[in-house]
Amino acid sequence: MCGIVGYIGNSSALEVILSGLERLEYRGYDSAGVAIVEDGEVFVSRALGKLQGLKDQLKNQEHGRKGTIGIGHTRWATHGKPSEQNAHPHRAGRVSLIHNGIIENYIELREELKEQGVTFASETDTEIAAKLFERELKIKAPFQALKDTCDQLRGSFAFLAIDQDTPDRIFVAKNATPIVIGLGSDEVFIASDIPAVLPFTKQVMVLEDGDLAEVGVDEILIENNGKRVERKIEQISWDPVTAQKGGYKHYMLKEIHEQPQVLGETFRGRLNIDDGSIFLSDLQLSDELVKNIDRISLVACGTAWHACLVSKFYLELLAKIPVDVDYASEFRYREPVLSKNSLVGVISQSGETADTLAALDLAKSHCETFAICNVLGSSIARKADHVLFTHAGPEISVASTKAFTTQLVAALLFATFLGQKKGVVGTDTVKELASALIELPTVMRQTLELEPKFRRGF
Incomplete structure (x- = not known):
C-alpha cells in the first residue's frame, strides 16, 4: 500500500499523476507505476525504486504523454517483495488496477482462479482484484462488475481501475482505506490523500467505507450498499506543507x-x-x-x-x-x-x-x-x-x-x-x-x- 493518484480531464494525465505522487513521497515507497489511456489504448509503465527511476524510464517512451486519463501508484510492499513485477498498476486483459490495503482472502481467491486456468505474473494480492474484475467484465456492465468484484473481497482496500473498453471512466472502490475525489473545472482528481490533489483544486469529496464510484468528467456516480449516494463537497483550506501532514502540525x-x-x-x-x-x-x-x-x-x-x-x-x-x-x-x-x-x-x-x-x-x-x-x-x-x-x-x-x-x-x-x-x-x-x-x-x-x-x- 501507499500512494494512489488518478486523473480525468483535459491536461496531461501523466504530468498530473507524477506531480500528485511526488506530493505523497513523504509516505515512503519502494516502487512506482502509471497507466495512461491514449488513443483508446492503455499504456503501463512501472519501475523499482524512486519516482525519478520511473520518470527516466518514461523519457524513452513515446506513448502515454498525450493521454488525459490515467492512474498512478507508489507501492509500499505488503504482499510480494519490492520488484518491478510486483509494482502497480497490474494488468489483467482489458483491466489496469492499482490498490492500497490488504485483501485478507487473497490466497483462497488465487486458488479459485488458478483452478479456472488463470495465471499470475506477480506475488501480490492486488493482481487478484484485477483478475476478478476482468472476469466479471466479460459478462457484466462495468459498474456491476465492480460491485460483484468487491463483494468477493475481504479486508481493507481502496482501488482505482481502468477498463480499456470504457476508456473515459475510472472505477473506484473504498473500504477501510482512504480515497478522496477532487473536483476541478472539467477535470477530476482522485487520490489516497489530500496533498496529491491540493495543487489543482481545493474542492474535495471524501469517500466513505463501502463506496463504489464510476468517475467521469461529466458525472460521478457513487453507490453504497446498492443505493445511490451523494458525498459532501468540502473546501480545503490547508497550505501544501500542512497538507502533507494530513492537517496535523507535525508527522508525529x-x-x-x-x-x-x-x-x-x-x-x-x-x-x-x-x-x-x-x-x-x-x-x-x-x-x-x-x-x-x-x-x-x-x-x-x-x-x-x-x-x-x-x-x-x-x-x-x-x-x-x-x-x-x-x-x-x-x-x-x-x-x-x-x-x-x-x-x-x-x-x-x-x-x-x-x-x-x-x-x-x-x-x-x-x-x-x-x-x-x-x-x-x-x-x-x-x-x-x-x-x-x-x-x-x-x-x-x-x-x-x-x-x-x-x-x-x-x-x-x-x-x-x-x-x-x-x-x-x-x-x-x-x-x-x-x-x-x-x-x-x-x-x-x-x-x-x-x-x-x-x-x-x-
Whole structure:
C-alpha cells in the first residue's frame, strides 16, 4: 500500500499523476507505476525504486504523454517483495488496477482462479482484484462488475481501475482505506490523500467505507450498499506543507492519529472471534517446532527493545515459555547459550537495524529465528526463518508511535498463537483477547478525539 493518484480531464494525465505522487513521497515507497489511456489504448509503465527511476524510464517512451486519463501508484510492499513485477498498476486483459490495503482472502481467491486456468505474473494480492474484475467484465456492465468484484473481497482496500473498453471512466472502490475525489473545472482528481490533489483544486469529496464510484468528467456516480449516494463537497483550506501532514502540525501527531487504522491492519485476517482461533499462516511455524521450543530470546534496539519487554510478559503469560530480553548490541558479545530448541526473535521497524541484523546472523547458526518487522523485503525480513509483518506503513517521525503499538499487537498475536499450539491457552481466553483487539481501534479513536481537551501547545 501507499500512494494512489488518478486523473480525468483535459491536461496531461501523466504530468498530473507524477506531480500528485511526488506530493505523497513523504509516505515512503519502494516502487512506482502509471497507466495512461491514449488513443483508446492503455499504456503501463512501472519501475523499482524512486519516482525519478520511473520518470527516466518514461523519457524513452513515446506513448502515454498525450493521454488525459490515467492512474498512478507508489507501492509500499505488503504482499510480494519490492520488484518491478510486483509494482502497480497490474494488468489483467482489458483491466489496469492499482490498490492500497490488504485483501485478507487473497490466497483462497488465487486458488479459485488458478483452478479456472488463470495465471499470475506477480506475488501480490492486488493482481487478484484485477483478475476478478476482468472476469466479471466479460459478462457484466462495468459498474456491476465492480460491485460483484468487491463483494468477493475481504479486508481493507481502496482501488482505482481502468477498463480499456470504457476508456473515459475510472472505477473506484473504498473500504477501510482512504480515497478522496477532487473536483476541478472539467477535470477530476482522485487520490489516497489530500496533498496529491491540493495543487489543482481545493474542492474535495471524501469517500466513505463501502463506496463504489464510476468517475467521469461529466458525472460521478457513487453507490453504497446498492443505493445511490451523494458525498459532501468540502473546501480545503490547508497550505501544501500542512497538507502533507494530513492537517496535523507535525508527522508525529499525524502518526499518533493513524494508530487506530494501522492497528486494525495488524490483526485483520489473523483472528476469528467466533471460534477463538489465531491465523498466522505467514509465519510458517510447524506444530513440531512449536512443541519443542523451551526458551525464547528477544533481541532489539531502542523503541523495539521496549516492545520486547512487553512481548516477554505476553509470551510467559500466554505461552508459558521462559523469555530473555537483550539489547542487540550486547547479545552477540555475551556468548548466549542457545540450543536447537531455542527460538530467537528480533523486532525492528525498518528491518535494517545494524546491531539487530548482527544478532540475527549469530542466532541463525544455532537455532530457529523469527522477526516482527514492518518492511517487507528488508534485510531482517529476508534473513529470519519466520516473519510476522506489522503493516504499520512508513513512519517518518523519529520518535516511534504507530510502529511501536503495532509491534505490541503483533507480539500479542504471536504469544496467543504459540499458547494455542502448545495447548496452554483455552478457546475462551482467545475469544476474549480477540474481542478486545477488535474493539481496540474504536477505543483508541475515541481516546484520540479527546485530544483538544488536553492539548498544551503542541
